[in-house]
Amino acid sequence: MTVARIYLAGEWREPTGTKTFQAHNPQTGQVFGDEYPVSNWDEIDLALKSATKADAITRGWPGSRFAELLERYADVLDANADPICELANQETALPVTPRLKNGELPRTTNQLRLAAAEARTGAWALPTIDRENDIRSIYRSIGPVLAIGPNNFPLAYNGISGGDFAAVVAAGNPIIAKAHPAHPGTSRLMAELLQKVLQDLDFPAGFAQMLYDMHPADGLRMVRDPRIAAVGFTGSQRSGVAIKAAADACGKPVFLEMSSINPIFILPGALSGRFDEVVNDFLGSCLLGSGQFCTNPGLVILPPGADAARFVKVMQEKFAASTPAPLLAANVKEGMLMRFQQLLGTGAELLAGGKACAGDGYRVENTLFQVSAERFLATPEAFLEEVFGNSSLMVMTSSEDQYEAIAGCLNGQLTGCFYTTEQAADEALYRKLEPVVRRKVGRLLNNKMPTGVAVSPAMNHGGPFPATGHPGFTAVGFPASMRRFSMLACYDHVAPQHLPELLRD
Amino acid sequence: MTVARIYLAGEWREPTGTKTFQAHNPQTGQVFGDEYPVSNWDEIDLALKSATKADAITRGWPGSRFAELLERYADVLDANADPICELANQETALPVTPRLKNGELPRTTNQLRLAAAEARTGAWALPTIDRENDIRSIYRSIGPVLAIGPNNFPLAYNGISGGDFAAVVAAGNPIIAKAHPAHPGTSRLMAELLQKVLQDLDFPAGFAQMLYDMHPADGLRMVRDPRIAAVGFTGSQRSGVAIKAAADACGKPVFLEMSSINPIFILPGALSGRFDEVVNDFLGSCLLGSGQFCTNPGLVILPPGADAARFVKVMQEKFAASTPAPLLAANVKEGMLMRFQQLLGTGAELLAGGKACAGDGYRVENTLFQVSAERFLATPEAFLEEVFGNSSLMVMTSSEDQYEAIAGCLNGQLTGCFYTTEQAADEALYRKLEPVVRRKVGRLLNNKMPTGVAVSPAMNHGGPFPATGHPGFTAVGFPASMRRFSMLACYDHVAPQHLPELLRD
Known part of the structure; x- marks a missing residue:
């Protein structure tokens, strides 16, 4: 086994420390290739x-x-x-x-x-x-x-x-x-x-x-x-x-x-009027790259009514039907499983997934939770910590006022998104929510999911603390x-x- | 005695706390006018x-x-x-x-x-x-x-x-x-x-x-x-x-x-070639407003040789001959006297002033210290703390190398200044010092003192920590x-x- 040299002071140098590590193949969980040095203070x-x-x-x-x-x-x-x-x-x-x-x-x-x-x-x-x-x-x-x-x-x-x-x-x-x-x-x-x-x-x-x-x-x-x-x-x-x-x-x-949980506010008109679009946008954004993006949509606020129940049901099916890609590392998998336990402990309900996949490598089932807005608002901090991976949390509101309350208790985020229509009710709700959300996010999106960060002079991949x-x-x-x-x-x-x-x- | 009202929530309101203070006339040290409230948490x-x-x-x-x-x-x-x-x-x-x-x-x-x-x-x-x-x-x-x-x-x-x-x-x-x-x-x-x-x-x-x-x-x-x-x-x-x-x-x-001590590097050619200009610029900048400016020149680095001794002598006379204006408050006076004691304890030598003025009000004598570069470089941190007021410290070098060493141990400053001529020796020294000083100051000056902060779109009244x-x-x-x-x-x-x-x- 070779220990890799380190690129320091213009040359590839033999490491002087004693600790090393190896890369893992996430498909199998097996280490492979050279040993790499953990640098000591001399280096x-x-x-x-x-x-x-x-x-x-x-x-x-x-x-x-x-x-x-x-x-x-x-x-x-x-x-x-x-x-x-x-x-x-x-x-x-x-x-x-x-x-x-x-x-x-x-x-x-x-x-x-x-x-x-x-x-x-x-x-x-x-x-x-x-x-x-x-x-x-x-x-x-x-x-x-x-x-x-x-x-x-x-x-x-x-x-x-x-x-x-x-x-x-x-x-x-x-x-x-x-x-x-x-x-x-x-x-x-x-x-x-x-x-x-x-x-x-x-x-x-x-x-x-x-x-x-x-x-x-x-x-x-x-x-x-x-x-x-x-x-x-x-x-x-x-x-x-x-x-x-x-x-x-x-x-x-x-x-x-x-970190960021990138809230997605789906307004009532948008959920009924653009149902399939919202389903496909969310599915693609949340499961892309097994959700391992800093802009992964980790919190979805759904309107009161039957459309939200239907949305959740469709998502349950689609999450279960989609094969999860491997995660980047063992600690990503462990981090997800730990956060799942925490979410269950807060009263969130598991809708899909929730377990590591059988077999080798680092895979976790596509995972969906739901929680009532009442429960969310009782201890918002329990729900504001990122789950890094293919997982999301639906917040089921029972009144429009809860949208405002949820927006009000968010902390700093990289992104925030509204799905809307031009219907008067959506428009009025947007105008109420936007000023609150605007101050809490670096990038505000409308009818577009946050994953995919264009390298543009107008991009802000940033936002208030703790994002x-x-x-x-x-x-x-x-x-x-x-x-x-x-x-x-x-x-x-x-x-x-x-x-x-x-x-x- | 009236307790002043506070401008809160659009109105002048009666204070609800119990603590108050009064303004002082720095000319006399006497309080005058209304009592002003120290606000409590309710306010x-x-x-x-x-x-x-x-x-x-x-x-x-x-x-x-x-x-x-x-x-x-x-x-x-x-x-x-x-x-x-x-x-x-x-x-x-x-x-x-x-x-x-x-x-x-x-x-x-x-x-x-x-x-x-x-x-x-x-x-x-x-x-x-x-x-x-x-x-x-x-x-x-x-x-x-x-x-x-x-x-x-x-x-x-x-x-x-x-x-x-x-x-x-x-x-x-x-x-x-x-x-x-x-x-x-x-x-x-x-x-x-x-x-x-x-x-x-x-x-x-x-x-x-x-x-x-x-x-x-x-x-x-x-x-x-x-x-x-x-x-x-x-x-x-x-x-x-x-x-x-x-x-x-x-x-x-x-x-x-x-805070900032705003170092002034007077290069050898400049001190001999522009002696009177340096004297007048420094005197005006250091004593203006009793030196109570964040850009007051608090540290002057002088070249080896007889000109530096002459500069110090002229300054001693001019500092003694100039009547100090009152300081803003009692704590400014106390702060100066405390720092004077600290400087004396480090081995700096008092050249002029050093005491409170006789009589009423908050006045301190125009004060000048000197210290050898060797002493300065032995414990630079002892000399890097601002003296807020009509006081400055001359650093007497015995070799040009000490300029570089002094520049190297400065911390973040609002300003840094070079007095130079176009003589080859000054030019060479400037080119050696400038890159080091540039990184440590927000505003770099050349043949100009740092007091007087123009409101310009090109101004930087800032600089690295702790400025x-x-x-x-x-x-x-x-x-x-x-x-x-x-x-x-x-x-x-x-x-x-x-x-x-x-x-x-």
């Missing part, structure tokens, strides 16, 4: 030292150099689509087609190229010139960034290739990626490709580095270390809150995308996502030769 | 309830309504310049002319009008339309904001009239101002003028409210209260850090402007300062009639 310290040195060299570079890096990296990822997607499939069970090869990899390289285009023009940095006062300002690089990727997008959100990677590098910052331990081989393969590009373009050792895993205490120590200027994190609320507390205590910018750490920032979409990893730099009466090029007359 | 709770109600009404209003409020308020403040400035002078000892009437009040009303102009066009909100994907986004109001003003600008940073007030209201948010207890009468007078404008323009009760003071524990409870959407604070690092911790723990946006809580935001300058009190709101596939006007086709 982390080397990464921090090397990133600091790289930063001293690259912080004055023009955007075009970072653009070139991102574009060349996108090209080699595209050129190596087959091996990347095959390995990612083994490690995640996400299908090569259409998901990885036709969806996630093109999305990833598109992100890299969009970020490159912004880095090249510099428009993302909002250069502002006040000639009268001779004051100028611009957003500039902030320093080495720690980017911690999630389990559910091995390419598009990976710390070494995804949206945070693109934003960090395009803003001119060195990056230390923490790959997710659910897909170490995929991460290694991409880091190997990246290394060649970095060398070809004469980037200093330590501009981009990757750690496979570390002890959580070392991770928090890294967050607090003054050599890390900012942190990007996508993952669970539990980890995110701990990282946020560590960063906040030292006044360090931290951008987290943590993220700050409601003013988005993790997806250029140029806005780049400004997370920057600082506002003002020049007052500074000689022209000492100004950044974009601030000169 | 705070009423403010929170009323702000929430107002928010439900105003959150859909167009920007023009907030613009009108700000413009009308600016007009009545200008029309009442004499009584406002006279009262502010009694409470702060800041001179009516030129400071209050010719400087701070026009600055205040200019800020209100600039914010109004942004609110009217809506350009501040960065409306972004992606027609292809039918995704649109815009920055929108966030909800009721608590704005806590400092002691040193009774008008331009007052919670009921200053930069945060303008930004909060222009972004469409209700405001609860906490006036600083050093100038309660001035704050009351402006709130009275504001009330009339609010009534004339049919704003709901509770859109703008003002508390004179509260127990710190109630203040933190208010910060944590879910009815407060965001917090703006200008004041001491000690209070700011406590407020930040309370807000961070509930994931609430908080914008703090806390503020986040290096991406400015407290001064429109439109950027408005986006602090907003959230990013995305609309995905939302019907045109439900879109904000600026997002329609």
